[in-house]
Amino acid sequence: NSAYALCLFPPTFVWADEVVYAQLGEKVFLKSPSSYNATAHYIYWFFGKQEPSRIQLGWRNIMGGVGKTDDESWKTKITLSENSLIIDGIEEKHFGTYICELKSGGEKEAFTYELFQVNVKMNMGSPSLLLPGESLSLDCSVKASYRMTKIHWLNPSGESIGSNQKAIIKTATSKDNGQWTCVVRDNQKEYQAKISVTVLDLDPASSLFQYSSKSSHLTIPCSIPLHISWDQIKAKGLKEVNWQFFPKLPSGGNSDGPQQLFSLYLDQVPLTWKANRTRGLSTEPDLQKGKLSLVRKQGREGDRGDYVCSFKFPKVTLNKTVHLEVLQIISSPGTNLISGQQVNLTCSLGHPLPSDLQVKWLPPEGSSQLSLQSDPHPVHLSIPEIWTEDSGNWECSLWQGGRKLTSDVITLKIEPKLSVWMLVIICSAAVIVILLLIVVFFLYRRRQRRMRHLRHRLCQCKRYVHTISWTDEMVPDIYLQSHSCLH
Numbered sequence: 001n002s003a004y005a006l007c008l009f010p011p012t013f014v015w016a017d018e019v020v021y022a023q024l025g026e027k028v029f030l031k032s033p034s035s036y037n038a039t040a041h042y043i044y045w046f047f048g049k050q051e052p053s054r055i056q057l058g059w060r061n062i063m064g065g066v067g068k069t070d071d072e073s074w075k076t077k078i079t080l081s082e083n084s085l086i087i088d089g090i091e092e093k094h095f096g097t098y099i100c101e102l103k104s105g106g107e108k109e110a111f112t113y114e115l116f117q118v119n120v121k122m123n124m125g126s127p128s129l130l131l132p133g134e135s136l137s138l139d140c141s142v143k144a145s146y147r148m149t150k151i152h153w154l155n156p157s158g159e160s161i162g163s164n165q166k167a168i169i170k171t172a173t174s175k176d177n178g179q180w181t182c183v184v185r186d187n188q189k190e191y192q193a194k195i196s197v198t199v200l201d202l203d204p205a206s207s208l209f210q211y212s213s214k215s216s217h218l219t220i221p222c223s224i225p226l227h228i229s230w231d232q233i234k235a236k237g238l239k240e241v242n243w244q245f246f247p248k249l250p251s252g253g254n255s256d257g258p259q260q261l262f263s264l265y266l267d268q269v270p271l272t273w274k275a276n277r278t279r280g281l282s283t284e285p286d287l288q289k290g291k292l293s294l295v296r297k298q299g300r301e302g303d304r305g306d307y308v309c310s311f312k313f314p315k316v317t318l319n320k321t322v323h324l325e326v327l328q329i330i331s332s333p334g335t336n337l338i339s340g341q342q343v344n345l346t347c348s349l350g351h352p353l354p355s356d357l358q359v360k361w362l363p364p365e366g367s368s369q370l371s372l373q374s375d376p377h378p379v380h381l382s383i384p385e386i387w388t389e390d391s392g393n394w395e396c397s398l399w400q401g402g403r404k405l406t407s408d409v410i411t412l413k414i415e416p417k418l419s420v421w422m423l424v425i426i427c428s429a430a431v432i433v434i435l436l437l438i439v440v441f442f443l444y445r446r447r448q449r450r451m452r453h454l455r456h457r458l459c460q461c462k463r464y465v466h467t468i469s470w471t472d473e474m475v476p477d478i479y480l481q482s483h484s485c486l487h
Helices: 230-235 420-466 475-486
Strands: 018-022 028-031 042-047 055-060 066-068 078-080 084-087 096-104 107-122 135-142 149-154 167-171 178-186 189-199 209-213 218-220 240-247 259-265 272-275 294-296 305-312 317-332 336-338 343-348 357-362 380-383 392-400 403-415
Touching: 018 028, 018 178, 018 189, 028 107, 055 078, 066 078, 107 178, 107 189, 135 149, 135 178, 135 189, 209 218, 218 317, 317 392, 317 403, 343 357, 343 392, 343 403
Parallel strands: 018 107, 209 317, 209 403, 336 403
Antiparallel strands: 028 084, 042 055, 042 096, 055 066, 078 084, 096 107, 107 135, 135 167, 149 178, 178 189, 218 294, 240 259, 240 305, 259 272, 305 317, 317 343, 343 380, 357 392, 392 403
8 A cells, every 4th residue: 555645835936036915094104125226227017916906006118207197196196206106105006016126228127016905993892982891993904915014013101012923802991092003014024004092091191299398380281182173072971070179188198088180061062161169270271182281380288199080981981090299398396596506407298208209408599508419419418507598488399309399488587696796785785775765764853852952932022022011111121022032
């Protein structure tokens, strides 16, 4: 008996010298063969494999002359550069076989290009706008049945999803928002086709931690992407949009119940905020552009806590939580000081700083504490003796790596210290003033007594004159008495 073995090998296709992949609407470059010499070769470009369906698209001679087809469906689409055929805004009918012929003297050389279409789409079950939790379905296909292509996907973060996987079905999350890439690998060549997936997310670019102070502007961010309209969001069944605040308690925890700050009137045109308990905050004016941030000129110590921006839909609620920290400088024993006095300055968020944050102090210009320019700076700054040149604004800024988060300013007023001689002079002056007042007082009292005694004597003299009987012999004596009394 004889045994026979039949080995089957996949056929090897050599239909094209070069394979190119593209999506509808792209600009495609078909590069001339490496042997092409613009000063020695006439070059002709054709579309189609055989006559009579083959179309001559254009030519270029050794003198730089260029000619193009009169076919309007091609004429406005193609450009012949020195080393390429360029097809701009490729359409369905432009996929197929291209032939490049080089002629020099009596020699002719032909090269074949195959242009294949890559289709990338979201399946019918996936709407244009997705909410977290909805189904995301992507499909990537190539119209090149005889090519041994491999396909896989890259998510918006650039991570590979699956191996040789043309279709993806998954539950959408905010991380799925962005450009998805279908990678087509053909031997050593690779082509990437992109598709945009929109999953509604509330301002993912901004930090979840925000910092402010009594000396800094306060912004609590929340927004929707510019390319998403309010009509699209309402079409998903939007029920409510609001801002809530969970204050941070002195113990460090958050309060149990939220404070309602703002809510959005969805049935009004244009959209309008309803203010509840605003805490001095105001909303940004560009609501129609998707900006929902809260702002105030300055932060306050009582602003510490969590601010929640919420979008409520029938089956899901989207929340953006912003943790607000307020930087504060505290001076002990106060801000009105005397030269030579000890002062302690503390710059903090009301709790120990995380390891990735640090503070930097900036004393007033001319201060005796300029040595603080060395890093790192302490949170608690103790100055044994402070002087008048230290008066002015002390700034403490909060940093994360090389990024300044916020800063606070405190103003110290420092009076000069009184010396012993100044005290002696002041006391001496006070004693002199007191003595002068005493002398003036005694002189005044003495004058009052003399005036009362003079009036008393005058009254006695008058009474004496009225009681005497006058005789001629007594006139001179009485006259003299009365005269002396009156004087």
